[in-house]
Amino acid sequence: MDAEVGKFIGTGMVMLSTIGAAIGIGMIGKAALEGIARNPDAYGNIMTTMILAIAFAESLAIYALVIAFLILFG
């Protein structure tokens, strides 16, 4: 087997970890939508907080992405 193959398998396995971030972002979006549906006046506040929370959850997926880039092109 070529060494290149291991690179691609490793990249794929690293990107599996984005499942966690995806679940987290889904839950944040669900909670924000429920909050907006209950209290539509709080739309602005909930939106800002939601974007911040999504950024936190997303940053963990971005770590995996950075490592995948390092494996592929580094």
Place this chain on the structure above:
Amino acid sequence: MSEISQPLDVSPVKNKKQIPLKWLILFLVAVNVLISLVYKPLEPEISIPSESVLFHVENEQMIKDPWFTLPVVGDVYLTNSLTSTFLAIIILLILAWQVHRQTSKGQLKTHGVVLGLELIFSGLASMADNAVEEKWRSRIYSVFYSIFLYIMVINLCKLLPFYETIGVVHPVAEHGFQAEQWTSWLTALVRPAPEGEQGYRLVSFFRGSSTDLNFTLAIAIVTVVIVQIYGISARGIGYFNKFFNVRAIIKHKGKGLIDFIVSLLEGISEIAKIASFGFRLFGNMFAGSVLLLILSFMVPWLLGSFIMLYEVFVGLLQAFIFAMLATVFMSMAVQTEENH
């Protein structure tokens, strides 16, 4: 399409000599299709570290020339992300000069780009008002606005047409591109070099600064240091109680030990903040540029424009997230314990 074009057609002040925008767009699309038929899209070359613009070629090998040498740090290279940072700083200075010119005589009415900046800042302030105490707003918002404006200008600079396309070529040993001499000083890399022929690679003069980890980590370190400075200036020496909770041990004796150990973790979380700030911006922007390169290699027509539009949105969003998180951390650091 019809809903959008309808109000344009009935407008009474229609300039007949002006070419309608839709025909111009259609013309550009046709040019795009024709050019991509003649010059096939090249497989992109992606490099994570930014490349030095100054170099010389020796035995068909690229050797980097240092820009200048510092006594302790060593060689400093003029990389292409550094040049685009300089470009962004020049744009910011022009913006600052415009603001000065329009407000120096005490005018209240502004126009053009200064009005746009006012709109951006008032929108940002209304979003951050809930998070920051009244007393600290003027000090925290100055950092908030600066970070947002800096990252926004740097991310939007990628829209300039000469980014990552114009540069200097140098020969490489393998996987190069064939160089086609157009004029005495203009060379185009148009197709992959055939077997046995000398290949060339491009080092562009400008590359998006936030696709370089050095830039994003530097701005993250500055942000976290500012957070600590604000915390110390608000709470004095008691701020360090957050990291070494000696007060809990004195108060509760043995039970306070757990609080002390937990407070040690706070120090680690400050370092983790640097990493999360830096990697989030770098990862998002670098992923965007890779997506743009690879998708416009696979689909040369039209799609690249829409990806570019999405990239503009992501760039603005990341600038907002970076600045907003910095604001939240600063306002958390200046909160005194009585307000908890």
